[in-house]
Amino acid sequence: MNRIDNLFHQKKNNILSIYFTAGHPTLLSTADILTELEASGTDMIEIGMPFSDPLADGPVIQDSSAKALKNGMTIKGLFDQLTNIRQKVKTPLLLMGYINPVLQFGVEAFCKKCREVGVDGIILPDLPMDIYQESFKKYFEENDLRFIFLITPQTSDERILMIDSISNGFIYMVSSSSTTGAKGSIVSTQVAYFERVKALKLKNPLVIGFGISNRETFNRASSYANGAIIGSAFVKMLNETTDWKKGISDFVKQIN
Amino acid sequence: MSFSPDERGFYGQFGGAYIPEMLYANVEELRLKYLDIINNERFQKEFHRLLKYYVGRPSPLYYAERLSNRYGTHIYLKREDLNHTGSHKINNTIGQILLAKELGKKRIIAETGAGQHGVATATVCALMGMDCVVHMGETDVKRQMPNVLRMKMLGAKVIPSMSGNRTLKDAGNEAIRDWINNPTDTHYLIGSVVGPHPYPDLVAKFQSVISEEIRWQLKEQTGSELPDYVLACIGGGSNAMGAFYHFIDDAAVKLIAVEAAGLGVDSGETAASIARGTDGVIQGARTKLMQNADGQIIEPYSISAGLDYPGIGPAHAYLHSIGRTIVLDATDDEAIKAAFELTRLEGIIPALESAHALAALPKMKFLSSDVVVVNISGRGDKDMETYIKALR
Numbered sequence: 126m127n128r129i130d131n132l133f134h135q136k137k138n139n140i141l142s143i144y145f146t147a148g149h150p151t152l153l154s155t156a157d158i159l160t161e162l163e164a165s166g167t168d169m170i171e172i173g174m175p176f177s178d179p180l181a182d183g184p185v186i187q188d189s190s191a192k193a194l195k196n197g198m199t200i201k202g203l204f205d206q207l208t209n210i211r212q213k214v215k216t217p218l219l220l221m222g223y224i225n226p227v228l229q230f231g232v233e234a235f236c237k238k239c240r241e242v243g244v245d246g247i248i249l250p251d252l253p254m255d256i257y258q259e260s261f262k263k264y265f266e267e268n269d270l271r272f273i274f275l276i277t278p279q280t281s282d283e284r285i286l287m288i289d290s291i292s293n294g295f296i297y298m299v300s301s302s303s304t305t306g307a308k309g310s311i312v313s314t315q316v317a318y319f320e321r322v323k324a325l326k327l328k329n330p331l332v333i334g335f336g337i338s339n340r341e342t343f344n345r346a347s348s349y350a351n352g353a354i355i356g357s358a359f360v361k362m363l364n365e366t367t368d369w370k371k372g373i374s375d376f377v378k379q380i381n
Numbered sequence: 382m383s384f385s386p387d388e389r390g391f392y393g394q395f396g397g398a399y400i401p402e403m404l405y406a407n408v409e410e411l412r413l414k415y416l417d418i419i420n421n422e423r424f425q426k427e428f429h430r431l432l433k434y435y436v437g438r439p440s441p442l443y444y445a446e447r448l449s450n451r452y453g454t455h456i457y458l459k460r461e462d463l464n465h466t467g468s469h470k471i472n473n474t475i476g477q478i479l480l481a482k483e484l485g486k487k488r489i490i491a492e493t494g495a496g497q498h499g500v501a502t503a504t505v506c507a508l509m510g511m512d513c514v515v516h517m518g519e520t521d522v523k524r525q526m527p528n529v530l531r532m533k534m535l536g537a538k539v540i541p542s543m544s545g546n547r548t549l550k551d552a553g554n555e556a557i558r559d560w561i562n563n564p565t566d567t568h569y570l571i572g573s574v575v576g577p578h579p580y581p582d583l584v585a586k587f588q589s590v591i592s593e594e595i596r597w598q599l600k601e602q603t604g605s606e607l608p609d610y611v612l613a614c615i616g617g618g619s620n621a622m623g624a625f626y627h628f629i630d631d632a633a634v635k636l637i638a639v640e641a642a643g644l645g646v647d648s649g650e651t652a653a654s655i656a657r658g659t660d661g662v663i664q665g666a667r668t669k670l671m672q673n674a675d676g677q678i679i680e681p682y683s684i685s686a687g688l689d690y691p692g693i694g695p696a697h698a699y700l701h702s703i704g705r706t707i708v709l710d711a712t713d714d715e716a717i718k719a720a721f722e723l724t725r726l727e728g729i730i731p732a733l734e735s736a737h738a739l740a741a742l743p744k745m746k747f748l749s750s751d752v753v754v755v756n757i758s759g760r761g762d763k764d765m766e767t768y769i770k771a772l773r
Contacts, residue, residue: 177677178550180557180664181401187544199675224399225662226676250401251662255389279406279564299403302564 128217140352146173146189148198165377174222183306185357211243221248246271307338319349390578392699398577442598454747468759470501476587481568494549495687496528498572503537513537518547573617574694577665588623614737616688620758641683642710652681663692684713711740732759
């Protein structure tokens with residue numbers, strides 16, 4: 126069974142997912158961060174594939190992507206780093222990034238490589254739904270990969286239902302109309318949107334991301350969905366801490 | 382004629398709308414409505430009224446006798462530099478501001494490289510009483526200061542983009558992020574034939590007035606609507622698309638696009654996106670772009686801020702791929718030399734961007750009977766600092 130499906134099968138609430146950028150803070154930190162996140166009790170992990178022009182990202186992830194590329198991170202390099210990861214890490218893993226590097230790697234080769242190293246799902250925000258269905262879907266399915274669609278406050282009910290009908294794994298619910306990054310709190314317009322989506326009774330689990338940064342926003346978001354994703358706040362912690370192993374464990378503890 | 386992409390915005394394999402869900406509602410709204418709005422008779426009447434009385438169209442098609450003698454042929458200059466605000470960019474901003482009004486938007490954002498599109502956007506925002514925010518790479522803010530000051534006087538807020546090389550691509554990234562963060566009241570007024578569908582088609586249609594005029598102006602002056610050559614510089618490609626548009630179906634007309642080679646196409650410091658580009662996705666469109674083997678976009682370089690872009694409009698990638706356009710390039714030095722040549726022979730100081738189109742003249746072989754149209758997309762006032770440096 127795909128590890129993402131397995132997770133949502135076993136746990137329905139307060140699923141904690143953490144995002145970090147591969148190759149940041151150092152080129153070779155990926156495996157250690159994954160090990161530490163699992164040991165600290167993270168339920169699901171998104172590994173960011175750095176891109177030179179991350180359009181949907183705020184300053185923190187722009188910065189971590191630029192640093193990762195400067196450190197020499199590439200998609201090929203990332204797969205090399207993940208080669209034996211499943212001997213140590215059992216947590217569901219997703220790769221998140223932008224379409225262009227995947228196109229250059231080759232979609233079919235990319236999907237095969239994902240399966241080989243034990244990746245469970247992919248998030249590519251700038252891959253349109255119709256192109257995914259026409260030319261990507263078969264490779265994802267052949268390799269038992271979940272392709273995760275995003276919804277936002279601007280996504281109509283009709284479109285959300287359509288996305289739900291073609292999704293598997295879970296749906297990534299972007300918490301507000303914004304690029305990635307901490308907002309500090311959840312406001313009433315967001316709650317109205319969370320409630321609107323909850324009322325649609327989707328068949329797929331929902332995980333809320335963007336602007337989730339601490340225990341308060343995590344708990345609040347989790348009350349409207351199956352869990353939430355923390356990205357920028359975690360990346361910022363990695364930037365600022367000197368002992369990032371302890372940093373990771375402290376960070377996850379203060380959320381859970 | 383009508384050169385248009387398919388319903389999903391593809392020109393052959395190029396184009397489309399590779400956008401995150403955060404932009405879907407806005408881009409889809411545009412896609413569904415733009416043709417009905419811009420083809421509406423009332424819209425067309427207002428668009429053409431403003432082009433005539435506000436912009437000063439038609440722009441002259443001027444027979445450049447001394448330049449013609451230099452190259453032993455007949456050269457006509459399409460004088461987009463004489464438009465209000467000093468470049469072709471105003472054709473598109475007039476069209477899009479009317480469109481934004483129809484869509485009920487209150488706030489306009491734009492990206493700019495040389496500042497010509499920023500000034501043209503700030504101008505129409507002043508004209509229509511709309512809020513205006515222009516994203517401009519910090520490098521360009523420094524090298525195109527006169528245009529920054531013009532935008533400020535016009536009431537626009539200029540936000541320096543601090544990512545990447547801090548040039549045109551980075552300004553575009555920041556404008557897209559601005560739109561993600563302000564999805565309901567804001568129209569993103571893209572300045573070139575780039576970005577997700579329907580922008581490449583939308584901008585091409587507004588700029589097509591250039592070639593529409595060239596046809597009847599040539600007929601008036603030569604007896605034939607069709608030149609042998611049309612030359613234009615190409616960064617994103619809006620002035621080239623405007624100058625080519627109504628000739629695309631006339632196979633006898635050779636369409637020449639001139640890219641910015643920077644220090645040379647093989648120097649590693651270039652903006653020649655067709656010569657050095659490969660198939661990929663940049664800022665929402667599948668097209669040719671400069672990238673490394675890992676799919677990371679390579680920072681471009683050109684002395685011309687308006688051509689300093691690592692991609693190319695998808696329609697241009699398509700036209701080149703089917704052999705309809707010929708793509709040449711000109712280095713920084715060749716462009717500066719061409720700018721001085723035009724200035725001394727004809728008393729016209731062209732923008733550095735347009736100087737790249739002129740720089741292709743000595744690279745070509747013309748017959749004495751040929752009719753050659755060069756699109757002078759903008760004037761050189763903003764580039765005086767660069768030109769003065771070259772004088773010394």
